[in-house]
């Protein structure tokens with residue numbers, strides 16, 4: 001059994017066949033946590049998870065890119081270097097999306113977070129990738145992100161939920177922000193350095209790996225080195241579906257079933273059996289999310 005701790009089957013990319021996608025995962029003994037990125041996708045995750053007795057869970061929260069000014073985010077760019085493995089056709093979701101420019105409303109999210117099958121606040125965090133060149137604007141945007149994150153971490157503590165952290169080009173600020181915080185959480189889609197990963201682990205966090213570890217992305221530290229440096233007891237698996245399809249996947253649209261390739265790669269890097277990776281990371285995710 002495996003757990004995909006980060007699969008957005010609640011996104012529009014799965015609008016036509018979300019139930020089939022989840023069924024495929026469950027039939028292969030793969031459980032899924034679906035994080036929200038704004039109110040609407042959080043709500044959809046809650047509604048979808050509510051239809052399953054076991055194995056499908058939701059997280060609610062507002063992603064930092066939805067806090068700023070409205071802008072277009074390119075789906076291809078998100079895929080980064082993984083797309084060098086060209087596949088036929090071009091999935092429509094890769095055309096990207098418009099950000100929402102929403103505010104975090106504590107009580108509104110709290111109500112949603114108290115729904116059944118909600119196992120975390122997420123994905124929330126800091127994203128300094130899409131930044132304004134204007135220094136004042138940039139500082140304001142960062143401040144807003146940090147404020148929304150602190151509020152959402154507070155909500156997680158109030159409801160005794162884990163936090164799914166998104167962090168891009170902001171690892172030092174995230175480390176500073178979680179200093180002294182004693183909640184549970186995972187830094188998903190890890191892109192920081194090995195040294196920073198060690199510090200996150202020291203602070204009690206888990207690290208989430210996905211298809212990004214299957215390829216050396218030029219701008220990122222070596223995945224082998226990062227994965228080797230973290231004890232298996234702190235690793236959780238994810239796909240970040242529909243993004244980041246691993247090279248072995250048949251389609252450009254990633255799905256929870258493909259979490260198996262991430263598990264295989266961790267087994268290879270750590271020279272341990274796939275069974276051990278499955279057993280330990282599944283236990284980690286169950287403890288982290290209280291499932």
Ligand SMILES: [Zn+2]
Pocket residue numbers: 006008035123240
């Ligand atoms: Zn995500």
